[in-house]
Amino acid sequence: MSFISEKIRRIKLSPSVAARAIIAELREQGRRVIDLTIGEPDFSTPKHICDAAKAAMDRGETKYPAAQGTPALRKAARVRLLLDTGVDYPVGQIIVSTGAKQVLFNGLAATLNDGDEVIIPAPFWVSYPDMVLVNGGVPVPVTTTPATGYKLTPEALEAAITPRTKWLMMNAPSNPTGAVYGKEEWEALAAVLRRHPHVWLMTDDIYARLGFLDTAAVHPLQVAPDLAPRTLVVNGVSKAYAMTGWRIGYGAGPDELIKAMAILQSQSTSGASSISQAAALEALSGPQDCVVEFAKIFRARRDVAVAELSKTPGLTVVVPEGAFYVFPDCNALLGKKTPDGKVIATDNDLTNYFLRDAGVAVIDGHAYGAPGTFRLSFAASEDDIRAGCAGIRAACEKLS
Ligand code: PMP
Numbered sequence: 001m002s003f004i005s006e007k008i009r010r011i012k013l014s015p016s017v018a019a020r021a022i023i024a025e026l027r028e029q030g031r032r033v034i035d036l037t038i039g040e041p042d043f044s045t046p047k048h049i050c051d052a053a054k055a056a057m058d059r060g061e062t063k064y065p066a067a068q069g070t071p072a073l074r075k076a077a078r079v080r081l082l083l084d085t086g087v088d089y090p091v092g093q094i095i096v097s098t099g100a101k102q103v104l105f106n107g108l109a110a111t112l113n114d115g116d117e118v119i120i121p122a123p124f125w126v127s128y129p130d131m132v133l134v135n136g137g138v139p140v141p142v143t144t145t146p147a148t149g150y151k152l153t154p155e156a157l158e159a160a161i162t163p164r165t166k167w168l169m170m171n172a173p174s175n176p177t178g179a180v181y182g183k184e185e186w187e188a189l190a191a192v193l194r195r196h197p198h199v200w201l202m203t204d205d206i207y208a209r210l211g212f213l214d215t216a217a218v219h220p221l222q223v224a225p226d227l228a229p230r231t232l233v234v235n236g237v238s239k240a241y242a243m244t245g246w247r248i249g250y251g252a253g254p255d256e257l258i259k260a261m262a263i264l265q266s267q268s269t270s271g272a273s274s275i276s277q278a279a280a281l282e283a284l285s286g287p288q289d290c291v292v293e294f295a296k297i298f299r300a301r302r303d304v305a306v307a308e309l310s311k312t313p314g315l316t317v318v319v320p321e322g323a324f325y326v327f328p329d330c331n332a333l334l335g336k337k338t339p340d341g342k343v344i345a346t347d348n349d350l351t352n353y354f355l356r357d358a359g360v361a362v363i364d365g366h367a368y369g370a371p372g373t374f375r376l377s378f379a380a381s382e383d384d385i386r387a388g389c390a391g392i393r394a395a396c397e398k399l400s
Helices: 015-028 047-058 071-085 099-109 127-134 154-160 183-195 225-230 255-266 274-285 289-310 347-358 382-397
Strands: 094-097 117-122 138-143 165-171 200-204 231-236 249-252 374-377
Touching: 047 274, 071 094, 071 231, 071 249, 071 274, 094 099, 094 255, 099 127, 099 165, 099 200, 099 231, 099 249, 099 255, 117 127, 127 138, 138 154, 154 183, 183 225, 200 225, 225 231, 249 255, 289 382, 347 374, 347 382, 374 382
Parallel strands: 117 138, 117 165, 165 200, 200 231
Antiparallel strands: 094 249, 231 249
């Protein structure tokens, strides 16, 4: 019998952590590796945000903050949430946590009973199923395909719902596919949810400000505000403001849910760092040009990556409309042989081949619930993206 709990043994280390270890090992051996696995902006946090943190320390804001989040930050989040979702949440219905990740986790922990099902469109962010599993739930992945731009269809959603379904977890723009939903697409999904009032919606909007369409992002609550009483909106400052290390996220939803999440937080972390909350307050309420600038840079890099990968034999590329990942389908390459005669049987064989042959690190799609794909992050310099994609192309051209 292991001393470690059964619920912890259900989950595993994140594949990006595993990838980092292999990259470090190769670099130690003197190999040059272009790392396109990274899940965070490569920019520094803007100076005005860092200055706000320093000022908070100088003012002595170093004591326990309110466990649900400082009133000032929750007020700023309220303004942001109104702009992003069209819903005006009272500050009591807003919670600040240690990253969007903890908001998602607390939302699940506060609601799942053993055996409750959570619908997760696949490809998905690797953490969703594990967060569900550790909280006693059952992840129900629903496969989406390049043919629909990796978007969940209303038919597939309808077919996945059972009496045990508790949540539908949506993430747009998506990590890993960059899929973004338009007004009609949200309307169609909302129509299904209306037929099943026991199913709640969790929207992970962490990449919402990093969209590449010329039109503004559409939030499901703008299209279907009637779903707000059963929706948990999740967002944060990590990606849009290059603040991954500060660990601030926020959530908004019905009073009863947010209260339950606040109780959990009061008995676990006592809330997020006071200094980080001061920085996040400046991020949300200060100048916003940095976000626009970051999105512009990511879009230019997206274009570089997509142009290169689209020319690569055997890869099918769906153009990502947000976030900072491209997610090629590589099924056409499976079964082929490397120059030294090794068969590429899986996406993992292919990403290992890219690493060993071309010195380019990407993550196999298996981890995202989509075998036969891989994820390439363009949160890297344009030179690295160019060289990395060229290396992948040369490696694919050598397969026979
Ligand atoms: N959701 C998605 C889809 C993500 O990709 C990430 C970060 N990798 C997060 C949430 C976590 O964000 P945070 O840093 O705010 O915890």
